Amino acid sequence: MKCKLLIIWYSRTGGSAALAEAAEAGAGDAARRVAAGDVTPEMIRAAAGYLFVGPENLAALSGAMKEMFDRCYYPCLGRIEGRPYATIICAGSDGENAQRQLDRIATGWRLRRVADPVIVNTDAQTAEAILAPKTIAPDRLAEARNLGAALAEGLTAGIF
Numbered sequence: 001m002k003c004k005l006l007i008i009w010y011s012r013t014g015g016s017a018a019l020a021e022a023a024e025a026g027a028g029d030a031a032r033r034v035a036a037g038d039v040t041p042e043m044i045r046a047a048a049g050y051l052f053v054g055p056e057n058l059a060a061l062s063g064a065m066k067e068m069f070d071r072c073y074y075p076c077l078g079r080i081e082g083r084p085y086a087t088i089i090c091a092g093s094d095g096e097n098a099q100r101q102l103d104r105i106a107t108g109w110r111l112r113r114v115a116d117p118v119i120v121n122t123d124a125q126t127a128e129a130i131l132a133p134k135t136i137a138p139d140r141l142a143e144a145r146n147l148g149a150a151l152a153e154g155l156t157a158g159i160f
Contacts, residue, residue: 003032004155006047007148010036010054010064015090015122015134020053022141023088023148027051030152036068041075048155049084050111051148056091056098069105081110084160086151087117088144090134092124114160115147 005027009020024033034043036054044050054065085106089095099117106113120140124130136144154160 003030003046004048005031005051005148005152006039006043006049007031007033007051007053008036008039008065008068009033009052010062010068011090012055012057012062012064013130013132013134015120015136016053016055016062016088018134018136018141019088019090019120019144020051022136022144023051023053023151026145026148026150027152028149030156031148036064039068039072041072044072044076045079047083049114049151049160051086051088051151052102052106053088053144054090054098054102056089056093056095059097061098061101066101073105073108076109083111084114084151084154085111086113086115086147088147089117089119090122090136091119092122092130095119095121112160114154115150118143118147120144
């Protein structure tokens with residue numbers, strides 16, 4: 001299925017899932033939201049742009065997101081250069097390392113960042129808080145919805 005915006009996400013405790021759902025709601029029919037484990041290289045090659053939404057785990061990009069990149073990287077290498085992307089990282093503290101890792105992968109694919117990184121800090125610092133289901137603040141969900149809408153509009157209008 002061809003789409004303009006492919007929203008690739010993974011979530012263990014619900015925070016990234018809520019953010020991906022909000023972004024999809026903002027993007028409407030221009031988007032397709034697919035869990036990282038279900039993404040295929042064909043889906044990536046068929047999309048016009050990407051929104052990567054995932055958690056930082058143990059100061060790194062979540063293993064499930066990394067596995068998706070590992071599986072799809074070489075089949076897409078040399079075939080998606082210049083396409084736009086944006087990111088949302090859900091983190092218990094700063095999220096910066098996961099963001100850096102994702103940007104390095106996107107650089108290898110020669111993707112073009114078209115929006116500032118979004119890092120949603122849940123302040124989960126104890127084992128109980130880290131493992132607990134996450135509730136994302138309404139203003140951060142609105143930010144994700146607006147990012148989805150902006151990406152979809154930019155792709156539809158040919159800005160990106």
